[in-house]
Amino acid sequence: MLNITSSTVDTTIFAAIAVIVLGTIGALIFFLINKIDQVKELQEALKKLKLSFNSLDEQAKLILKTDLELNRAQEELDRRLASLDALQRTSRLISTTLDEEEIFRRLDKSLMLQLGFERILVLTFDEEKNLRMRVNTGFSSDKIAEISENLLKDTTFNSVFQEGYSLSSATASKQKKEKAASVFGIQHFILAPILTQDGTIGAIFVGNQTETTPVSEADEEMVSILTNQIGQSLENAKLFEEVYKSRQELELKIQDRTRQLALALEKVQKISRTKSEFVSAVSHELRTPLTSIKGYAAILMSGKLGDIPDKVKERLEKINKHSDSLVELINDLLDIARIESGRVEMKFEKVNLKMLIENMRDLLMPQMREKNITFVTDVAEDLPLILADSKQMERVFINLLSNAIKYTPKGTITVRASGTDQEVSVEVQDTGAGMREEDLPKLFTEFYRVENELNQNIKGTGLGLALVRNIINAHQGTIGVTSKLGAGTTFHFTVPLEPPKPETTDETQGEKTAKEG
Amino acid sequence: MPLLVGIGFSKHENPYRAAQDASAQAKIQINQEPAELIIVYATSNYSRLEALAVVKDIFPDAKMIGASTSGIILSGSIEVSGIAVMAVTGASKQIQFGSALIKNLQEQNPEVASRELARKVLKDFGMNPRQLSLVFFDGLSDKGPLLLRGLKESFGQFSPIVGGGSFDNFRYQKTYQYFNGEVSTDAACALMVGGQIAIGLSSQHGWKPLGKPRVADRTEHNIIRRINGKKAIALYEEFFGDQASSLFLNRLNRARLFYPLGVLADDQQKYILNHIVNVLEDGSLVCQGEVPQGAEVHIMIGNKDSCKQAAVQAAHEAKEALLGRPAELVMIFESVARQKLLGRSGFQEIQAIKEVFGDTVPVFGMYTYGEFAPLSTTERGSPCFLQNGTINLLALAQHKTH
Numbered sequence: 064m065l066n067i068t069s070s071t072v073d074t075t076i077f078a079a080i081a082v083i084v085l086g087t088i089g090a091l092i093f094f095l096i097n098k099i100d101q102v103k104e105l106q107e108a109l110k111k112l113k114l115s116f117n118s119l120d121e122q123a124k125l126i127l128k129t130d131l132e133l134n135r136a137q138e139e140l141d142r143r144l145a146s147l148d149a150l151q152r153t154s155r156l157i158s159t160t161l162d163e164e165e166i167f168r169r170l171d172k173s174l175m176l177q178l179g180f181e182r183i184l185v186l187t188f189d190e191e192k193n194l195r196m197r198v199n200t201g202f203s204s205d206k207i208a209e210i211s212e213n214l215l216k217d218t219t220f221n222s223v224f225q226e227g228y229s230l231s232s233a234t235a236s237k238q239k240k241e242k243a244a245s246v247f248g249i250q251h252f253i254l255a256p257i258l259t260q261d262g263t264i265g266a267i268f269v270g271n272q273t274e275t276t277p278v279s280e281a282d283e284e285m286v287s288i289l290t291n292q293i294g295q296s297l298e299n300a301k302l303f304e305e306v307y308k309s310r311q312e313l314e315l316k317i318q319d320r321t322r323q324l325a326l327a328l329e330k331v332q333k334i335s336r337t338k339s340e341f342v343s344a345v346s347h348e349l350r351t352p353l354t355s356i357k358g359y360a361a362i363l364m365s366g367k368l369g370d371i372p373d374k375v376k377e378r379l380e381k382i383n384k385h386s387d388s389l390v391e392l393i394n395d396l397l398d399i400a401r402i403e404s405g406r407v408e409m410k411f412e413k414v415n416l417k418m419l420i421e422n423m424r425d426l427l428m429p430q431m432r433e434k435n436i437t438f439v440t441d442v443a444e445d446l447p448l449i450l451a452d453s454k455q456m457e458r459v460f461i462n463l464l465s466n467a468i469k470y471t472p473k474g475t476i477t478v479r480a481s482g483t484d485q486e487v488s489v490e491v492q493d494t495g496a497g498m499r500e501e502d503l504p505k506l507f508t509e510f511y512r513v514e515n516e517l518n519q520n521i522k523g524t525g526l527g528l529a530l531v532r533n534i535i536n537a538h539q540g541t542i543g544v545t546s547k548l549g550a551g552t553t554f555h556f557t558v559p560l561e562p563p564k565p566e567t568t569d570e571t572q573g574e575k576t577a578k579e580g
Numbered sequence: 581m582p583l584l585v586g587i588g589f590s591k592h593e594n595p596y597r598a599a600q601d602a603s604a605q606a607k608i609q610i611n612q613e614p615a616e617l618i619i620v621y622a623t624s625n626y627s628r629l630e631a632l633a634v635v636k637d638i639f640p641d642a643k644m645i646g647a648s649t650s651g652i653i654l655s656g657s658i659e660v661s662g663i664a665v666m667a668v669t670g671a672s673k674q675i676q677f678g679s680a681l682i683k684n685l686q687e688q689n690p691e692v693a694s695r696e697l698a699r700k701v702l703k704d705f706g707m708n709p710r711q712l713s714l715v716f717f718d719g720l721s722d723k724g725p726l727l728l729r730g731l732k733e734s735f736g737q738f739s740p741i742v743g744g745g746s747f748d749n750f751r752y753q754k755t756y757q758y759f760n761g762e763v764s765t766d767a768a769c770a771l772m773v774g775g776q777i778a779i780g781l782s783s784q785h786g787w788k789p790l791g792k793p794r795v796a797d798r799t800e801h802n803i804i805r806r807i808n809g810k811k812a813i814a815l816y817e818e819f820f821g822d823q824a825s826s827l828f829l830n831r832l833n834r835a836r837l838f839y840p841l842g843v844l845a846d847d848q849q850k851y852i853l854n855h856i857v858n859v860l861e862d863g864s865l866v867c868q869g870e871v872p873q874g875a876e877v878h879i880m881i882g883n884k885d886s887c888k889q890a891a892v893q894a895a896h897e898a899k900e901a902l903l904g905r906p907a908e909l910v911m912i913f914e915s916v917a918r919q920k921l922l923g924r925s926g927f928q929e930i931q932a933i934k935e936v937f938g939d940t941v942p943v944f945g946m947y948t949y950g951e952f953a954p955l956s957t958t959e960r961g962s963p964c965f966l967q968n969g970t971i972n973l974l975a976l977a978q979h980k981t982h
Contacts, residue, residue, distance in 0.1 A: 116792040120818075123791030123879070127819050127839065130881055134838055141923055 139281070146285045149178050154292045161303040166296050171198040178285075180269040182249055186211060187257065187265030194265070206248070213246045214266070220254070224263050229255035229290075231283040251277045255290040259298045267293070339400040346393040346400070353393070357386045395526040398458075399509065402533040409452040409537055411562070416449060416456070416487060417442045420478050423460050430468050431476065439477040447482045450561045455534045462527040463491040463554050469521050470552070471495030486540070486560060492553040498546040506544055507532040531556075538562050583670045583777075583978055585909050586610040587944050589654055591662030595622075598663045599631035603638040606667040615639045615667035617677050617771075620646030620758050621946040622663040624748040627756040629763045635665055636761025642667070643679040645769045646758035647716035647746035651919050651926075653912050653945030655934070658919075658926050660749065666944045674979065675775040678705025681759035683767040690723040694730025697770055702734070705772040711779055712740040712974075716757050717768035719745020719949030722857070724966045725802050725870040727768055728952060735772075738961035740781055742974055743770075744913050744948030745868075750920075752831040755949070780901035780975035783953035785853055785915075786890030787969055789842050789878035791819075796843070799873045802854075804841075804865045807877060811863030815841075816856070819879055828856045828865075837917035840968050842880040843871050845955055852955065853880060853969035855917070868950045869966035882969065884925055887918055891929045891971045895936035897957055898975040905977035907937045912945025913972040919947045929971075937975065 156169045167185060184207065185198035194211040202210070214220050219242040222228045231253040232240050244250050252270035256263045267290050271278065360382045363371060371379070420440055431438050460478075467476045474494035481488055498506070502513045510525040531554075535542045540558035588605025590598040607615070618639050620632065627648045636644060652664045680700030682693050701713065713735060717727055724745060731741055746755040759769040773779075794815060798805035804812040816824035819839075828836050842851035854867035871877070899907065910933065922929055934941060953972045956962040 120791040124819050127790060127879065127881060130838075130883075131820070131835060134835060137923070138834065144924075 139279075142279070143281050146178070146281060150285050150289055153178070153289060157293060157296045158299075160296075161300045163297060163300045163304075166293065166300060167197045170293065171200070178269070181272055182247075182252075182268070182270040184210065184247075184268040185257075185265065186214070186268075188263075197265070210246055210268075217242065217246070219243060219246075223254055223256050223266055227256050227258050227263055229253060229283055229287045231278055231280075231286075233278050233280045233283055253278055253283050253286045255283075255286045257290050257294045257297070259294045264294070264297065266290075335403070339403050342396050343400040346397045350390065350393055353386055353389055357383060357390070360386065392524050392526070395524060395530055399526060399530050399533055402530070402537055409455065411450045411452060413448045414451045414453045414456055415446075416480055416489070417446050419453065419456060419460065420480065422457075423464055423478075426461070427464050427468065430465075434468060434471070435473050436468060436471055437475045439475055441477060441479040443481045445482070446480055447484075447487065447560055449487050449558055451538055451558060452534075455537070456558075459531050459534050459556070460491075462531045466527060466554075467491060467493035467495065467552070474551070482560075484560070486557045488555065488557045490553055490555045492551065494551040497548045497550050497552055499548050500546075503544055503546060507542070583668070583674065583908065584610040584613065585942055586615075586667045586669075587654065587664065587942055588667075589652065589659065589662055589664040591659060595626045595628045595631040595663065596634055598626055599634040599665070600638070602663050602665040603635050603667075606665045607638060610667050610669045613669040615642040615669050617668040618642045618644040618646075619666045619944070620644065620663065621649050621652045621944075622646070622756075622758075623650065623652070623659075623661050624648055624751070624754070624756075625661065626663040627758075627763060631663060632758050632763050633761050639667060643677050643771065644758065644760050645679055645681075645714070645716060645771050647743075647769075647946065647948075648748060648756035648758075649946040649948070650747045650749050650916050651947040653914065653930055653943060653947075655941075655943045658930065664944070675773065675777050676705060676708040678702065678772040679759070679770065680704055681757070681762070681764065681767060681769040683764050685718065685721055685723050685727070685766050685768060690726035691730040691733075694727040694768070695734050697727075697768055698731050698734030701770045701772045705774065708774045710735070710739060710772060710774040711777065712742060712773055712781065714771040714773065715741055715743040715768060715952055716746050716770075717744075718757065718766050719747045719755050720752060721745075721766060722802070722866070722868075724868060724950050728964065728966050729870075731770070732964060737963055739964075740954050740957075741952045741964045742781065742913060742972055743952050744966075744972075745950035747916055747947060747949040750832070750916070776979045778902050778905050778977040778979055780898035780907065780977070781954070781973070782894040782897035782901070782957045783951070783955075783967070783970050783972045784890035784894040784897075785851075785882070785967070785969045785971070786886035786888075787840065787842065787851065787853055787880040787882035788886065789844075789851060790881050791879060793844070793876045793878060796871055796873065796875050796877045799871045799875075802867045802870050803860070804867065804871050804877075805862075812865040813859055813863040815877075815879065816865075825859050828859045834920045837920050837969075838882070840880050840917070841865070841867060841871075842878040844876040844878070847956070850955055851878065851880060852965050852967050855950075855968040868968055880969075882921065884922055887922060887971075888929050888932055892932050892936060894971055894973045895933040898973040899936055901957070902975055902977045905979075907941050907975040907977050909976045910934075910937055910941050910943050910945075911974040911976070912943065913948050913951050913953075913974070914945060915951060915969045915971070916947045916949050917969045918971060933973065 153170070157166045160166055160169065170185065171183065182201040183198055184196070184200075184202055186194040186207075187197050189195045194214060196204075196207050196211075199207065214224065219239050220230070223230050230239060230243060232244065232251050233253075235243065243252060243254060247254075247268060247270060249270040249272055251272075252268060254266055254268045257265040257267060267286065269278075269286060360379050362368060364376060364379045364383070420442055424438055424440065428438065464476065464478075471493040472495070476494075477490070477492045479490040479492070496515075498513055505511045506513070507528050509529040511529075512525045532542055535556050535558065538558050539562040540556055542554070542556040544552065544554050546552040586606035586609025588602035588607075588609070590601035590605070592598040592601055606618075618635060620635055622631065632646075650660065652659045652662060654664065678701050680697055680703075682688075682697040682700070685693055713731070715727075715731065717724060728741065732739075735741065746757055748755050754765055757764050757767045757769050759767075794808045796804050796807050796812070797809065806812060807815045813825060813828075816828070816839075820827060827833055830836075836856060840853040840855050842853055844850075845852055852869065854869050854871060856865050857868050858866035860866060898910075912930070912933070918929075919926060930943060930945075934943065951967050951970045951972055952964055953967055953970055954962040954964050
């Protein structure tokens, strides 16, 4: 029983152990299977992570390449903007001068500083169609001579000089590029023609030696724009030069003509002086015999030498009368000559024109009454006194009024006078025959007489108005006339209250004194 | 006397006259007081000895340092040609300066030379509390990383160093360093600034990593031999194709400035940018700064927008560091890569910075070929690196005296 029991217990324990062991094994197997799954999952995740990392890397590469391209584009854009800025500044520099030499001087500095080229050569054609160096940086004179010769002879450069296209290491064909590079000895270059309306007048070469600064298509465009600007500036300079030259020539011509005119004037003045002197001399010479003639006629007429028949007396009276006219004429001539040559010294004193005009009324009234002429005066009450030669002013009035009487068959003569604090203005108006407008300008010229029927019957020397003008001028006044044929004539003159003192230098003073002496 | 800052600039075609004009403008702005510090930036064609001597003549007693650059950043414009002079006066009570120069870097062990530079600067500076140092070195020299290493050893690992590599007008020919009226090339000059002045410093770049991470598994200072088990240039070849080598060998190609190598910093957050300055025959890449072995590297990409965002972020950080004090001057040391990338919109970035500080803040900056800057400017004691592609703002404010 006990054995049986013992055996049963053993079996039970064994079974229990077996169950536990089996359970543990099962659990372990389950755990292991689970772990393996987890590891597998982890491995899967790691694989995915690796893939993501690699994908991230690939994306990063893509981003970087895009960024690199963007930066390159930005760099090119920056370069272009900088070039445009430089171009604009250079253009402004060269377009603000009209001097050809200055254009090249400014260009030299600007190409170096603004556009940053290491080598520069600017060549223009001279009159013999040879290329002449205008700007040079970095080339020897021998090299320039060699380059100039090649540019003219080598057909590589025909497109530049004959067709007006630029040539650069950025765009030219390999063959042309190599040829140009060997001529200039520089790998990176631009050669652009300078164009004007007359065609190609030269070319600009710019280049860089260092490998790190090649020229681009944008550089070529920029230099082409610049050469156009240079062409235009040079054309402007040329036009300016031409205009300037013709102006200079014109000025020279004007100066020459002015000189000729001055000489002619001097000649005329000299002739006029000679004429005055001649008239003066002749008048003097005429006056003496005239005085004798008048004297003898008077003696004969007085009957002191015996009675004379009436007919003779009548002739003698005519002699006397004509002699008087002649004396008057001679006196006028002498006065004109004297006043013109400044030999009549004006005796300035306070003159009351109002009173002078009233005196005229007394003096000329008989003649006016004879012709039934009404004499009207309109003189301001407060007419100021003037500083003048009263004798000469009297002559002015006598002449003007006598003229008015002569040419006014019937009507009114009016004298008006008014004054300011500077001057006195006088008008002598008649309602007489009047004159044509074309006669007026010559009216004050000596011996000029208006040609008309009326005048043929009226005696006159043509000296009166000339004398009046000279007197007024000697008083620093002005005189003028207005007239209408058939309606009358008005003479008007002004005289300053005090004639301004003539500005005489010591020299002219001396001259005057010498003449008077 | 309060602290006065005067900034003058001229691009008169005669460098001598330009230096005279710029100095005179600066002098007028500091009320004709004798200046204590002069900083000069000039583009290559203005880096003449006679021009710098004129500045020295006008400010004979001032400490003077400066560098040639490809562009000068001013409050109203960015100038790519000319000379700028900044004069500081009235600082003597609050701020201390120490300056020095070492020449002929190529002939010396750069670490030894830079320790000598640091020693001379500290001697001139005296026992005053230090704030930060400003260093200019020849940007075209490959001694930058070692120079920085020596300076860090002497000034302390966590002392902020700003400034960077002098440059020319993208000709990669000759750059100049200015010190007390002297013009040198292949030299470094340093200025230590300390005393009662609040400083807000920030450095950002805005470039982002591209593609999967790779490991620089063999490097020697600034040379990366292998990346992911392959020759280093292979990384760039994967992205750029066969032209990669020629692209990096042509210094004038600006793509080399646009796609620097980003090195993930120890903080696992920031990337330090490195320009590839040369490709060796075995396919190794020569960087401007140091690349630690085992570092995670990426090709980096940036655009105008990301650059501007980074600049604004830098401005906010620098402003916050001033703890509410108004900035009296913002100095900028900005990578030439950004100058090229931003191009004509460069001034928009400066305008955005000014908007953060207030439109009237005077700005005085230069473009550098390699920048010294702490990795993080928000954490104190962050180590300095020679970086590329960054914009570094140094905002200065006076401590309020109550």
